[in-house]
Amino acid sequence: MPSSPSAHQILDRNGSPTSDRPWIFRTYAGHTNVHASNQLYKQNMEAGQTGLSIAFDLPTQCGYDADHPLAKSEVGKVGVPIHSLDDMHTLFDAIPLEQTNTSMTINGTSMWLLALYIALAQERGVSVSSLRGTTQNDIVKEYLARGTYLFPPDAHFRIIAEMYEYCLLHLPQWNAANICSYHLQEAGATPAQEVAFALSTAIGVLDLLRQRRQIPENDFGQVVERISFFVNSGIRFVEEICKMRAFAELWDEITLSRYHVQDPQHRRFRYGVQVNSLGLTEQQPENNAWRILIEALGVTLSRKARCRALQLPAWNEALSLPRPWDQQWSLRLQQILAYETDLLEYPDIFDGSPVIQSKTDAIKAEAQKEIEQILGIGGVHAAIQSGYMKSALVRSMAARISRIQRGEQIVVGVNRWTETLPSPLMSDQDSGLFRVDPLAANETLALLKQTRLQRSPEKVQSALRSLQEAARNGQNMMPASIQCALARVTTGEWADALRGVFGEYRAATGIEGQTLSLEEDRRRPLQDRVHALTERLGHRPRMLVGKPGLDGHSNGAEIIAVTARHLGFDVIYAGIRLSPDDIVQSAIEESADIIGLSILSGSHIEITQQIMEGLRDAGAADAIPVVMGGILPQQDHPILRSLGVRALFTPADGDLLAIFDTILHLLEASSPEPPTTHADRTEQE
């Protein structure tokens, strides 16, 4: 018999003291092309990483082939490009599918990537039912924060439901979707909003599944168990611990009361985490290492609310994609936490703490109110269409930025303790930056061509026809998608076939009616200058804020648009994912006085070239100044300037009023005093 148990011990089945197994260590990775990414995965697994987390490039996520005009400049930039089953064979070369837990950050084209993965298993002779992993597949947060949707909400909801229904029968260990609140916090959500929006999304999915009646009553608990979450963890880590507990308690309550799931095992709140990146700064970037550590504590300290899997950003998050060494540094943090410390030896160390319980209850109450609000509107589906949820996020983001601007929320190195010695981390030969080889896209294009040449066009056409038929007839589209995969259909072809049936969509921007609260004494003079400029121009200055390419990072553009309106500009902003041609045409038709581009996807040089060319063709190149903000590495600034960009801003330019001071100077310099009399006028000429 083991000695009598102590409260500080975890006991195994036999009653002996034991310790927990660590969570899964993940590194979100993928870039350049399938070969380079395959190398990277094998390396990471050798370094002790226990799961695979695949980052896809934006064309793959948005359903375009690499030779599509919208895709051209984005191939392989922020993830791996995948067109066809041929690419999958290379990407997973020498990686045993049956032993790997594969997490794919894929949403708009989730069904296609799962079909490719299944087809890969089939061709390799691996049993499909043994496949383990996750397709992210949360479309709500795509409309709200991340931007890689293809179709109107109805179609995407149907796809999600069909994937659940298919997986239940054929891939019992696959998480068809992963409800994400991570991205919501990155777009400004408060803890209560994060909890409420994510749980409302889960309710939206489960309600739909129940309503479709494809899942037998008895299996519903199993489906509920397969709902997992992907959550954020911010710098206020005590609050984050409470948020996680609130999440778990609410999920238990909802699944019991709304769906009558009896088995407590099925009601467990299972979640993976990526810690907050929004708060990682370009200024004094080494400080980010500490932030990442503290944020990791928020989701590991409390055993009851410990994550299943964790991925960490790197110290140079606000500068560029991480280099392999940066990723290793972050992975080591997890290993030290799990293996050097005694963290995993104890039961929950917060149980019984009145402080933690009270804070948890407060978050729960606030979240519950918000959930009721959303359900009252008609659920997530209606709350997306009406723009309610998006506006709520933009509002929270504006409030956050206002607090930082006014110094109420301290960010070390940004609004306090800004003096610094030069950082040795940045003086490396590559300045601490990762660069994708611009020629690497050529290999992807060549592979695409090869696939198209080698396949049977008849088989491709007939597979695509069956897919469209299934889409029209309301049949599950999974089997037809797998047939497409086996026939070597490409990503763009699969997506186009369904666009033909479902149509396309543009989501609400959420900026209407939003304001900031900026320091009055600094804001006034700028408003006065806008007023003076209005008199000089004969109209309010018109600013076109543009998000060209497939980049879904909208925070910066939204904040700039809201600030501009707040200062008295007329602002034209039509949301994300516009082609350079769209942007040029809008600027021309609207007689914009200034174009402000926001690009965080790494494609700034190619896109700037296209936009400048468009303006030249329209005869307006010298007439409309272009400024730009986003992730713009210092080395690229001379190139961008030589292309004609008049001012450049990066995350380090956090002071919105300083940004607009520069913009107003530009406009003032290029607009002469208006002549008031005839004499004045002739003089000017």
Place this chain on the structure above:
Amino acid sequence: MHTHPSTYDTERLIQGAWQHDKWSIARLISLFEDTRPHAAQYRHDVLSALQTNTQARCAAFIGLTGTPGAGKSSLIAALLPRLLAHPSHLHIAVLAIDPSSPLTGGAVLGDRIRVRLPSKEKRCFFRSQSSDQDLGGLSRKTFQVCRLLYWLFDLVLIETVGIGQSEVSIRHAADRVYLLLSPLAGDEIQFIKAGIMEIPDAFVLHKADAPAANATYHTLQATLGLLRPPQAPSPALYRTSIHTQEGLDALAAEITAYRPPPLHASMHQREAYAFQRWLLDEYGQQALRCLSAQQTNPTAYLRTQPSFEHAQLAFDAQFWSWAASSCVSHNDTNASHTPTHPSASLPPRTSEPPR
């Protein structure tokens, strides 16, 4: 480099506009929105040149109004390809008006988001306008820009947020006005009963895909039937949806078949209305008193002048002397500043505007 020339190379811009060059058209629109005094002469020049051109298209103005979010932009987006496909090869402009912030004056011009135009389509031009504090309604700029678009396009669609007064102002800007209603729009039906009925020429029950559409449709039809004057036919009531495509072909067909009244009727009425509004905005009720002291009224006064611009400048010139002689203090007028058109006559044209 002059980004915003205080002068306009009107000849070149007009030439470009006839070739459907978007930048030229955009610059001309800016001229018609320009609030600086010297812009009036350029407008006058442009209009004189356009009027005599045989290419003039003499647009029909179609107004679409309705509460925020009624689906006006989406409906326009769905109509555009149908209107562009019409065999007579129509040239179409859209003028979308958004409310300005009453606090800062700035506006978010967000209608473009719903309208994905075929890129580089020369027959289609989309322009947004802020309402200049006129919550959702039409601004003075709208009237000005319409004077320009009249010559360059076959069809001008004007989108404006309808909240009370602005339905009235669109009546003066458009030849034909459609009021968009949404399913379950109980309040709006009350509105119709309260007399707004006379404003639109036709009603559109949009979002007809919504479950409540049928009931609303019948309620509307009944209400409109009851309110029509005896013997008059009920006004047209369309049902449209961008999701089911219902009613879109029919509405597009009606719009393309519509023939506006001849210019001399409609434009003169519009100018008279715009002139009166300008007087009130600029000088308040005193302006009307000033005119009646001369035994005239806005419409008649306008007719004595060679053009709208001349009328504005002439009135500017005489108002302050009249005010001084009749002891009106500045506080009695709306004008808190010196008049915007200070010189007595149109400034003479410079020989060659700079490039």
